[in-house]
Amino acid sequence: MxxxxxxxxxxxxxxxxxxxxxxxxxSADQDGGTWADGRSPAPATSAAAPTEAPGGAAAARPTGRPTESASTPPFTMPTKAAGTPSARSVVDAFKAAGLAVPNIRDRSRECGPDGVGIGCAQLVATDAVSVYVFPDEATASNQTEIWGNDAYRKGAVVLNYLGTKTSATERKRYDAVLAKLA
Missing domain, CATH: 1.20.5 (Single alpha-helices involved in coiled-coils or other helix-helix interfaces)
Structure with missing residues (x-):
């Protein structure tokens, strides 16, 4: 028992x-505190929150999730160095050389903090190869070392073959076209 x-x-x-x-x-609920992103916590009520603030103006609430805190300066996308070919011009050169570039996608927005965040200035992906353009050769070199044998670098442009089925023979052809461009 x-x-x-x-x-x-x-x-x-x-x-x-x-x-x-x-x-x-x-702790943000006490004494009218605020969340880390600067917003005040919404009161817990069963009624739906109004969509407009008094006076007819839209409520001043941020939409989407914040990517940076209030103390962090805004992110600025890096730019490619002058004289460096653009990712799209590299892909166009592959096409002109008769190389396959299926399913072309401009994924440059993924270079920033909400994407892969590796510091590239431009990114164009195809099913055969992804073309990364970095702001400088040092950053490109560092990324090439991380990717190892699945990457080829010429200047600030890096070709990445990770996740593709591109053969070693075909890779050499893509690499040769980039070598003539950069």
Missing amino acids: TNRLRLLSTAATVLIALGLTACGED
């Missing part, structure tokens, strides 16, 4: 602790 009472009192204590934890206030 004593073990049963001890078990029940332990179970009751755990349940009460869980209940209190779930009902507790966040």
